Amino acid sequence: MKSTSTYWMRSMANEFKFDRNSQRYRISSGAGKGQFLSKEAVDALTQKTIRQAKDDLKTIGNLLLKRKISVGTWEEATAKTLKTIEINQYAIGKGGSGRLNQRDYGLIGQRLKEQYRYLRGFSEDLIAGKLTEGQLWQRLNLYAADTRHAYELARTESHAQDGYNWERRLRHARDSCSPCIDYAAQGWQAIRSLPNPGDRCTCGSSCKCTKEFAKEKPGDMLSRRWGMIGHRISHHLKAS
Numbered sequence: 638m639k640s641t642s643t644y645w646m647r648s649m650a651n652e653f654k655f656d657r658n659s660q661r662y663r664i665s666s667g668a669g670k671g672q673f674l675s676k677e678a679v680d681a682l683t684q685k686t687i688r689q690a691k692d693d694l695k696t697i698g699n700l701l702l703k704r705k706i707s708v709g710t711w712e713e714a715t716a717k718t719l720k721t722i723e724i725n726q727y728a729i730g731k732g733g734s735g736r737l738n739q740r741d742y743g744l745i746g747q748r749l750k751e752q753y754r755y756l757r758g759f760s761e762d763l764i765a766g767k768l769t770e771g772q773l774w775q776r777l778n779l780y781a782a783d784t785r786h787a788y789e790l791a792r793t794e795s796h797a798q799d800g801y802n803w804e805r806r807l808r809h810a811r812d813s814c815s816p817c818i819d820y821a822a823q824g825w826q827a828i829r830s831l832p833n834p835g836d837r838c839t840c841g842s843s844c845k846c847t848k849e850f851a852k853e854k855p856g857d858m859l860s861r862r863w864g865m866i867g868h869r870i871s872h873h874l875k876a877s
Contacts, residue, residue, distance in 0.1 A: 649682070655732030657799045660792075660850070662732075683729055683788050690722040690781035698777055701763075702770065712760045719752050719780060726784045730791025741794060748787060752780070782842035789833040789848070796850040797828045803851040804828045810845040814838050817846050825854050 653662040653674055662674040694715060701711040727745055728734040759776060762768050768776075793804065804827075806820040813821070816838040820831055828850065835844040 649729075655736065657732070660732070660796055660799065660801075679729070683726060683785060686722060686725055686729065687781050687784060690718065690784060691778055693718045693722075694777040694781055695774070698773060702773075708760050708763050711763075712756060715777075715780075716753055716756055719756070719784070720749055722781065722784045723749055723752070723787045726787040727791040730788040731795045736795070736798075738798075741791070744790060744794065745787065748790070752783075756780075779842065783835075785842055786833065786835045789835060793829060793833055793848065793850075801850040801852050802828055803854050804831055804848050806831050806834070807847050807849055808845070809847065810840075813846065814840045817844065821846070825851070825856070 652665055654665050655661075656663050656673075659673070661676075662679060664670055664672050664674060697706075697711055697714045697718065700706045701708065706714070723745055724734070724737075727741065728737060731737055731741060763773070796804070803825045805825045806817070806823070808817060808821045810817075816832075817840060820838075823831065831848070832838065834846040834848065835842055838844055838846075840846075
């Protein structure tokens with residue numbers, strides 16, 4: 638089965654270009670050429686990828702339920718789909734597939750290894766008849782939603798690669814879980830120190846937190862700026 642997301646990712650590469658300094662996408666053509674793509678629009682792109690993943694996984698699942706493929710064939714096709722979606726989500730977060738390096742593929746591989754381990758258990762449960770049709774769809778939807786973590790991981794890697802040294806967690810939900818509240822309370826930390834949104838928290842794929850990044854620790858930057866201003870004022874007073 639051909640993944641619908643593969644063609645879409647190629648189309649996206651033609652529509653947007655990644656700006657390394659701002660870590661944002663710019664529109665490549667049309668009336669909005671050169672303008673930044675809003676954060677809401679990028680989030681919509683990741684959600685579109687998840688929806689397409691759900692569609693692809695549903696197609697494979699229906700073939701299994703109709704007994705047109707074996708559990709083994711289903712597992713293989715599902716694994717291939719998850720790999721495609723993971724890479725696509727990661728590429729969106731990193732600034733495009735052309736920016737992926739050896740480290741990135743290693744991180745993707747680590748995530749996929751864990752996904753495949755769960756998928757094998759999934760197959761064993763199907764063979765044993767332990768899952769209802771509803772449970773099948775629920776698990777597949779969770780697999781698709783979990784690919785959002787690849788996007789968040791890639792954002793951190795992209796900022797680290799391009800000279801950002803600090804990060805902090807921001808909460809956007811009124812009812813964040815306790816771990817997310819703790820992460821946000823830690824403020825600015827060295828980049829890659831804090832878990833990415835959705836990781837090591839009970840919110841999981843429903844996590845609404847985001848990360849903010851900075852090249853210099855904001856408190857230190859502010860102190861330096863005030864120091865420069867104070868020096869200029871002192872110099873001006875002496876001159877007068």
